[in-house]
Amino acid sequence: MAAATKVLVVDDSLTMRALISGALERIPGVEVVGLADGAAEARQMVTALHPHVMTLDVEMPGMSGLEYLAEIMETRPMPVIMFSTRTTAGATDSIEALRLGAMDCFPKPRVAVPAELDAIIAKLGKRLKAARNAEIKNPASAKTVTASSIDWNGRLLVVGGDASSTATLFDLLGTFPANCPPTIIVQHLDPGLVEGMLVKLTEKIAPRVVMATDGMEIEQGTIYFAPPGEHHLVVDAWPAGKLRLLAREPVAGERPSISLLFAAAAKAATTNAVGVLLIDGSEDGGTGLKALNAAGSYAFAKQEGGGYALSRNLVTQPVASNALAASILKMCSK
The missing domain is CATH 3.40.50.180 (Methylesterase CheB, C-terminal domain)
Structure with a gap:
């Protein structure tokens, strides 16, 4: 049996971390190894836990998800899947995240209920499987x-x-x-x-x-x-x-x-x-x-x-x- 795909979830919202990690744990072959509230904590967890894939919030306070994504692709390239709101500004940020090298960008749930994530679980599972073995580069540089x-x-x-x-x-x-x-x-x-x-x-x-x-x-x-x-x-x-x-x-x-x-x-x-x-x-x-x-x-x-x-x-x-x-x-x- 293949080893589980280890995922680190990064989001400044405690509620969103719980929702996203809960959805991921329902996907066969996926193991959530850590939950981080921002870039600083995520850096430590990447070093300690060696995740295969990271999920990252686009709109974090302090160092934004886009800024941290650019840092990841420059210093330690790895597969990253973004979560973003779907406002006009959010859509622009999502494209920028994909341009920087993110594997995909999923919409955040509009309300804090697990059912909001049900529609994307199947697609998310396929993307995680592909992300683990993806060819990662730093296109922005x-x-x-x-x-x-x-x-x-x-x-x-x-x-x-x-x-x-x-x-x-x-x-x-x-x-x-x-x-x-x-x-x-x-x-x-x-x-x-x-x-x-x-x-x-x-x-x-x-x-x-x-x-x-x-x-x-x-x-x-x-x-x-x-x-x-x-x-x-x-x-x-x-x-x-x-x-x-x-x-x-x-x-x-x-x-x-x-x-x-x-x-x-x-x-x-x-x-x-x-x-x-x-x-x-x-x-x-x-x-x-x-x-x-x-x-x-x-x-x-x-x-x-x-x-x-x-x-x-x-x-x-x-x-x-x-x-x-x-x-x-x-x-x-x-």
């Missing part, structure tokens, strides 16, 4: 060099990820020049965070970033994000294609679906598509990667333990994480 321009070869870029991919997306898209390949992204985020993601990216990167709408033309120099809610996002043709929103049932439990976007790109663009899956072992995305490979497209897939595999048809080669951006731009350039 990495130097991102933006390419001056590319001589685009006509290939369509499609990308899939989730909340844990946020730091990678900022790093990746930060290297893209203003005339980047047309890029369509499905990122599984809490609906309240998607707009904040677009706002933050617009501040940080050179290309234009927009929320996709039905019938929107696909143009070079633009990055299109799937809107949250009731629709899948696909492309109807390539070249000269348009984006389409489809009101269909979830695929692999997700809507919008990464696999459906990848499969649509494979059908429309065949060998003129490049797919990038930023999450490993994903239920949503694997089928889409197979469709891209069957069409003769290039596909980058994140590997457990770090790095990516670049495949086309039956040929596969490894790609280091720090070479992903350059490799993608190479595939999209003449």
Whole structure:
């Protein structure tokens, strides 16, 4: 039997510490090893208890959760899952936490009852399992060099990820020049965070970033994000294609679906598509990667333990994480 995932809970509220730890203890294979009321106590407990994962409150007094998260990623990188209120300011802070390297950001209960956490326990359990073995880096300290321009070869870029991919997306898209390949992204985020993601990216990167709408033309120099809610996002043709929103049932439990976007790109663009899956072992995305490979497209897939595999048809080669951006731009350039 695998050893339990040890979790340290950090929150300035005694009530929230009890609620969060109580929810975590209901997840099989999870052991809460400590409860800290702030950064100072958490530092001591990290040294003494060696947790695998930390849950951290965004809005703590004194040293805020964001400040402590930045310190963790700089001095002792480890998987961190944030808890935040869902106000406008809270959503902005949540995106910043994800950009700094947090694995995910969950909403705090609005009232102090265990039932408020029931809805997220299943997702939290999956995230904790993935977090323990995640590749942790300090994206905020990495130097991102933006390419001056590319001589685009006509290939369509499609990308899939989730909340844990946020730091990678900022790093990746930060290297893209203003005339980047047309890029369509499905990122599984809490609906309240998607707009904040677009706002933050617009501040940080050179290309234009927009929320996709039905019938929107696909143009070079633009990055299109799937809107949250009731629709899948696909492309109807390539070249000269348009984006389409489809009101269909979830695929692999997700809507919008990464696999459906990848499969649509494979059908429309065949060998003129490049797919990038930023999450490993994903239920949503694997089928889409197979469709891209069957069409003769290039596909980058994140590997457990770090790095990516670049495949086309039956040929596969490894790609280091720090070479992903350059490799993608190479595939999209003449």
